[in-house]
Amino acid sequence: MKQSNAAEKLTADQNQLAKHAIQVHKFGGSSLASAQCIVRVVDIIRQHCQLNDIVVVSANGGTTDALFALYHQAILQTETLEISLHDIKSMQAQLISELLSSSNEKRLLTQLDADCAQLKKWLENSPQQHQADILAFGELWSARLLSEVLSEKVCPSFMVDSRDFLVIDNDKACQVNTQVSKTQLYQLKQRHKLAVITGYIAKNSQNETCTLGRNGSDYSATIMASLVGALNVTLWTDVDGIYSADPRVVPSARKLHRLPNGVAKELGRLGNPVLHAKTLQPLTDHSTHLHVASSFDPSISGTEIGKFGQIAKQELSVTFLNDLLLAQSDSFTGNLGEQAQQEFSAVCGDDKAGFIVIHQEQQKAVSQWLASHDTEVKFTPASILATVGHKVIHHGDVQARFKRSLRHSKTFARVNSPNEHSIMAVLTQACTTELLNNVHHDMTKDARHIGLVVAGLGNIGERFLEMLPAQLSRVPALENVHLVGLVSSKKALFNNDGIEVNQALSLYQKDAQPIDKSELMSWLANHPYDELVVVDVTPSEQFSLLYEDFFKQGIHVIGANKWAASSSTDNYKSLLASAAKSKSLWFGNTTVGAGLPINYAINDLLNSGDNITEISGIFSGTLSWIFETYDGTLPFSKLMLDALSQGITEPDPREDLSGRDVQRKLLILARAAGFELSLADIKCQNLVPDALQTLSIPDFLAAADQLDSFFSEQLNQAKEQQCCIRYIARFSVSESGKLTAKVGLEVLSNNDAFANLTPCDNIFQIKSGWYQENPLIIRGPGAGRDVTASGIHSDLVNICQRLNTRQSQVKLKGID
Numbered sequence: 001m002k003q004s005n006a007a008e009k010l011t012a013d014q015n016q017l018a019k020h021a022i023q024v025h026k027f028g029g030s031s032l033a034s035a036q037c038i039v040r041v042v043d044i045i046r047q048h049c050q051l052n053d054i055v056v057v058s059a060n061g062g063t064t065d066a067l068f069a070l071y072h073q074a075i076l077q078t079e080t081l082e083i084s085l086h087d088i089k090s091m092q093a094q095l096i097s098e099l100l101s102s103s104n105e106k107r108l109l110t111q112l113d114a115d116c117a118q119l120k121k122w123l124e125n126s127p128q129q130h131q132a133d134i135l136a137f138g139e140l141w142s143a144r145l146l147s148e149v150l151s152e153k154v155c156p157s158f159m160v161d162s163r164d165f166l167v168i169d170n171d172k173a174c175q176v177n178t179q180v181s182k183t184q185l186y187q188l189k190q191r192h193k194l195a196v197i198t199g200y201i202a203k204n205s206q207n208e209t210c211t212l213g214r215n216g217s218d219y220s221a222t223i224m225a226s227l228v229g230a231l232n233v234t235l236w237t238d239v240d241g242i243y244s245a246d247p248r249v250v251p252s253a254r255k256l257h258r259l260p261n262g263v264a265k266e267l268g269r270l271g272n273p274v275l276h277a278k279t280l281q282p283l284t285d286h287s288t289h290l291h292v293a294s295s296f297d298p299s300i301s302g303t304e305i306g307k308f309g310q311i312a313k314q315e316l317s318v319t320f321l322n323d324l325l326l327a328q329s330d331s332f333t334g335n336l337g338e339q340a341q342q343e344f345s346a347v348c349g350d351d352k353a354g355f356i357v358i359h360q361e362q363q364k365a366v367s368q369w370l371a372s373h374d375t376e377v378k379f380t381p382a383s384i385l386a387t388v389g390h391k392v393i394h395h396g397d398v399q400a401r402f403k404r405s406l407r408h409s410k411t412f413a414r415v416n417s418p419n420e421h422s423i424m425a426v427l428t429q430a431c432t433t434e435l436l437n438n439v440h441h442d443m444t445k446d447a448r449h450i451g452l453v454v455a456g457l458g459n460i461g462e463r464f465l466e467m468l469p470a471q472l473s474r475v476p477a478l479e480n481v482h483l484v485g486l487v488s489s490k491k492a493l494f495n496n497d498g499i500e501v502n503q504a505l506s507l508y509q510k511d512a513q514p515i516d517k518s519e520l521m522s523w524l525a526n527h528p529y530d531e532l533v534v535v536d537v538t539p540s541e542q543f544s545l546l547y548e549d550f551f552k553q554g555i556h557v558i559g560a561n562k563w564a565a566s567s568s569t570d571n572y573k574s575l576l577a578s579a580a581k582s583k584s585l586w587f588g589n590t591t592v593g594a595g596l597p598i599n600y601a602i603n604d605l606l607n608s609g610d611n612i613t614e615i616s617g618i619f620s621g622t623l624s625w626i627f628e629t630y631d632g633t634l635p636f637s638k639l640m641l642d643a644l645s646q647g648i649t650e651p652d653p654r655e656d657l658s659g660r661d662v663q664r665k666l667l668i669l670a671r672a673a674g675f676e677l678s679l680a681d682i683k684c685q686n687l688v689p690d691a692l693q694t695l696s697i698p699d700f701l702a703a704a705d706q707l708d709s710f711f712s713e714q715l716n717q718a719k720e721q722q723c724c725i726r727y728i729a730r731f732s733v734s735e736s737g738k739l740t741a742k743v744g745l746e747v748l749s750n751n752d753a754f755a756n757l758t759p760c761d762n763i764f765q766i767k768s769g770w771y772q773e774n775p776l777i778i779r780g781p782g783a784g785r786d787v788t789a790s791g792i793h794s795d796l797v798n799i800c801q802r803l804n805t806r807q808s809q810v811k812l813k814g815i816d
């Protein structure tokens, strides 16, 4: 491989290319482990890449391990070498044959033959001298194969051996010679072809192959990104993000949607295989975004790593490193101790207590170093278990919890990392699955982050927001709720880091931007929270049409909006099915009776095994006020105009008098009670005569006295029988199962439960198996700012209590 170390100035044409190379996609070994996996990767590239992007690949899953095993067999000169070499070759040959058409297959198999002959020579004659060359075949084969498959199936592509441009100045620290590497990379780029570059390997300044360390392809990817000024690096792997612990070992691990840079770096240092320790180094001076996503399920949003605000900073995770050595010596105290920590890249150390914790392969070097200082050393097998989070060492509660959760383990010491992002326990035992699970449980059990979006900033929405700060600090179930979106019919304000709840409305006035439906849905689909709750306090049918999409995305809905719950039977059933499928919760206690717990009561009865046979009552605050007040002293129309001027009726009182709102409410309750019916099944008496129904509002108000004779006649007839008139909703089911449902005027005895309400109050009466002769009654204000907003808060607490105890399913290898 020819290589020139001379830095060359980029031509204008090359600079132009730099502007286009905007994305780096790195596919790890797990994503390339079989022909089926590679086909998936090809699909991802088809959908997510442009020609001038860069694809970085690791060796096909297991290949580097196999090459390491070959190397060790060669050193030990074991007889199994031939067989192992044959196995590696057949695995590659099989991938080639499964994925390529016959002419390309033949060509790649010939190249594989030549490579394996070279590999054999090195293994037999000079393995130590060629360790990195031997390991490099993994990435070489993987890149060659993928670029061929891409050329056949997707777009022109070419393979780049990173040793042809990537120069590492200092093998140990893996420092990149940026200028030379950048120039050489641009010389290799081919226009209108997608580059597939080997990860993990590079050349040193002596022109020899070197590696960037195990899992080093992540680092390769960010190096490439810094060389071409890429805006985005995606690490495609077999898990859909970085979790609060290794999800293979801790099934209850939670996805960390957003990781601050410093925390990600510390996780990499402490053994998280998704992030190589140096991955973030090349990005420190760039505004490049780093993502971790699953190649097995690309549609799931993964983990984003970057500079984040408050919410991301609260996430905690637990990680461990086994097979370490605790080295204790007087020489590890004071300045010398600090020096030793640096020299041996110690995982941690304490220069007062005189110890460092190192990887096993450093043992020899440490012994030699100490021999030159003439001091003794004691090595003990050890492991590290750490809790990692932004500036975690300053959180007294986390320190205390961590200590408590380690009380039954052999903890030699606890050490805070100098970068302040981890508290490490040095254990003189291996970190077991059980210990990791227990500690993880103790550290993360309370932390499910719930995003809250409020849609509809009218009267009730405003009151809901006014009450929110006190609720968030008072109710334990809301501890991890973050207000992240405010939406009105025209504008929206979103902030992934959380909108300051005390200034929500003023921030909305200042910063909200116009938004359309697709922008709204795209934000909601990519939110970085464990759960998202949309509170719909809009009166909008349009907005209710989005529920289906919300449920498909697993978003939960609290609706004060009646449209969806009273929509057609087909639509309603389909909403319930979508919500059930994605485990979305749908609460709507305030759709009927504002804050009165009518929906909760119905649910509780059903949960207790009861059978509801009748629901009746006065469901409209306006009609309640009108008929409780109407005693014949004033004409009906005068009363109605009074109610209008006090804001008790809608701006067009016919909306109340039509009974349609009551009809919808009865439908919602009957459905909540488990009955299948539609609006058309509920008879509705419109109190507005036909002649007045089509007038303009002013004309209707001017002609309102035409209502009077009807109502005075109804009232007088009722009075003659010691009765009164009320607008009643009534739904019942007979013993034979026949449903009857109607809303309209009824004549009631003066001592009926419905006859003596405080004007405006609602009343709900439920008859059921348990409450037959003596029905269950709920009554109280059925409208108003405070009661409605507090009803929504009650739904929010209920939803959050349920969500807090939910465990999210870790997506490993696309398995559901």
Ligand SMILES: Nc1ncnc2c1ncn2[C@@H]1O[C@H](COP(=O)(O)OP(=O)(O)O)[C@@H](O)[C@H]1O
Residues within 6 Å of the ligand: 027, 028, 029, 030, 031, 058, 215, 236, 237, 238, 239, 241, 242, 243, 244, 245, 246, 247, 248, 272, 273, 274
């Ligand atoms: N905290 C963690 N979050 C996510 N994955 C983790 C974590 N700790 C360990 N893992 C494991 O890391 C694996 C991915 O790392 P690695 O094998 O290096 O991927 P790749 O081959 O794609 O580079 C996942 O399968 C996962 O089980």
Ligand SMILES: N[C@@H](CC(=O)OP(=O)(O)O)C(=O)O
Residues within 6 Å of the ligand: 027, 028, 029, 030, 058, 059, 064, 065, 138, 199, 200, 213, 214, 215, 216, 217, 218
């Ligand atoms: N193939 C190398 C480099 C690498 O980064 O692999 P992966 O992306 O599969 O972790 C290794 O196994 O160490």
